[in-house]
Amino acid sequence: MVSTTHALLIWVLFLCRLEETVQSQRGHCTGNQCFALVQEHGDFEEAQKSCKSSGGSLMFSSEHVEKLLKSPLRGSYWLRNSTDGSAEKHAAGGQTCRCISATEVRNFTVSWKPCLDALDGFLCQFVPFEQPCSGLHAAGDATVKYIYTPMDLELDESETFPPGTIAVAKKFDGKYPDSKHVCFESGWLKAPWICEVMGGGCEHKCSSTTQSCECPAGEILQPNNFTCTDSPYQSNPCTSNPCTGEGEECEVTPTGFTCTCKEGFVREDGECVDVTICEKCEHLMCDKSNGVYKCNCRNGFRVSSHDPTKCEMNCTAIDCLAECVYSNNSEPQCFCPDGYIQTQSPNSSTPFCTDIDECESGDYECDHQCENAFGSYRCLCNKGFKLDHINYNCVPEEDEYDGSGSTAPYPSPASPHPDTVVPSYIKTGSVMGIAVFVALCAVLLYFLIRNIVKRCGKFELSSFKHPDIDIFYLQQVTTETYKRISFDKQFKNDSPTIL
Incomplete structure (x- = not known):
């Protein structure tokens, strides 16, 4: 911070020396070089010395002339004779030097005039500088004015700005500037900066102890922190927004402030009320309620929940007539309010709107119970639960029970096919x-x-009920045993039957 302060201080002191010798009005900077129009009467030699003492030299090229010699400026101004500034032309009566003349219609003419003539000024170009600043971004509709303070040089139409340039932002209708900055090391330092450099940018005095701006007795510091007011009442009391009423705004007066009504509001019974909504009411019906004008609708309609200036059908029964728009060349287009469906009576050609029972169709979002209503439905909770009116679900009862147990009617979704006729x-x-x-x-x-x-x-397993159950065992036998068993069996079969 110390090195930065010293560098800025040295730079400003150098520029202050230039201020003693150069008196200029207009300048233009681009890239890392600036050009200036110096309105100082004198001959060629005086112009050359004055430009050199400011750290520059007379311009030779006319590239930036249009930015400097803006209308309605006119006159003649010295230029450099050659690229090295040496040769002058000789003519009858003495030497002639190069100059440029401007007319009111912005015609520029380069010519030669006697070097001893006193012209309106000269065009000077300065040595290139380092670490330029780009344009300052001002908030809102404020405009920025750029002044190269050491040379009193206006740089409003410049592309870049040299160190030491002051930028002041101010609104078009503002009495005091919004902010003040100085260009240093390619950036903008906001006032108040260090007091050793151009008084910190303060309008009156800079305190080196607090590094802040101070005002004389009887004056106070503006919110921009660098300018002072003539009296305490000029400190813009509206900054704190003292007018908090509906439709009110703060207006500064010579003795302080007053609360007025915004555009479109009128004061009635001490309050600002909006009357513009009455001009937008669809049914041209408007009433004042609790200090606020609101649109009303004819019988059978209600104010739309989506637009307070529009009206929508309001059906308070199971069935009601549909709203139809008739045309000469096509079938009428009929509509029903939300939560109703268009139906056609067998005995009438007039369409009807029939209430949709969301509880029966299952198109509801209730935790426990659903109760149908005209154009909507209500949610109910079982015993021991109460309804959460924020999330529309049932929660266990607590010590404090609101006793409602139901929601306000849910708006039913509109039918995706309003023209479809479905008999009840x-x-x-x-x-x-x-x-x-x-x-x-x-x-x-x-x-x-x-x-x-x-x-x-009646199902029985006969095999298990039979009294005689043959049980067979398998036994290994030899060949002799098998022959004996076969012979015995044959003998039994051949034995005569005894009666």
């Missing part, structure tokens, strides 16, 4: 058919089980 009796017939089918299945299942039980009661 189809839904009833479907339910009856399902009930009859389930009953028949139950009867058939009963007779089937009954028949199986009867058959299973």
Whole structure:
């Protein structure tokens, strides 16, 4: 920080020496070099000395002339005679030197005039500089004015800015500047900076102890921290936003501030109320409620939950007439409110809107119980639970029970096909058919089980009930034994029967 401070201090002291010799108004910087128009009457030799003492030399090229000689400026200004500044032309009556003349229509003419003539000034170019700054980004609609302070050089249309340039941001209608910066090492330091450099950028005084700006007695420091006000009442009391009422805004007055109504609001009964909404009401009905104007709708309609200026159908029964738009060349387009479906009565050509029973169709988001409502439904909880009205689920009861046990009606989703006509009796017939089918299945299942039980009661295994059960054993025999057994068997078969 010490080295940075010293470098900035040395740079500014060098620029302050230049300020004593150069008086200029306009400048243009690009890349790492600046060019200036110096409005100082004098002959060629005086112009050359003045430009050299400021660390520059007279311009030779006319490349940046248009940026410097802007309308309505006119006159003649000295230029360099050659690239090395040596040769002058000789003519009758003495030497002539190179200059450029500007007219009100921005015509530039390079010519030669007697070197001893006193012209309006000269064009000077300065030695290249290092670590330039780019443009300062101002907040909001503020504009930035750039001044090369040591030479009082305006650089508003420059592309780059040399160290020591002051940038002041100010709104178009602002009384005081918003901010102040100085260019140093390719960056912008915000005021107040160190007091040893150009007084820290303070308007009145910079305190080296606190490194902050101070104001004389009877004045206070502005919010920008570098300018002072004439009186405490000029410190913009609206900065703290003292007007907090609906539709109010703060306005500075010579004695302080006052709270006024914003555009589109009018003061009624001491409050600012919005009256512009009444111009947008679809049914042109508007009433004031609790100090606020709100749109109303005709009977059978209600204010839309999506747009407070629009009206939508409000059906308070199971069935109500649909809202239809008729045209000469096509079929009418009819619509139903949310939670209803369009149906067609067999005895009438007028479409109806029939309430959708979300609880019956299963299109609901309740934990325990569902209760249908016109155009919507409610959620209920079983005993021992209460409804969480934020997440719409049932939670165990606590010590503090709100006693409601149900939600406000859910808005039912709109039908994806509002023009589809579905008779109301189809839904009833479907339910009856399902009930009859389930009953028949139950009867058939009963007779089937009954028949199986009867058959299973008579099922017997005869093999296990026979009293004579032959048990056979396998035994290994020799050839002689087998012959003897065969002979005995044959003998028994040949024996006569004894009666």
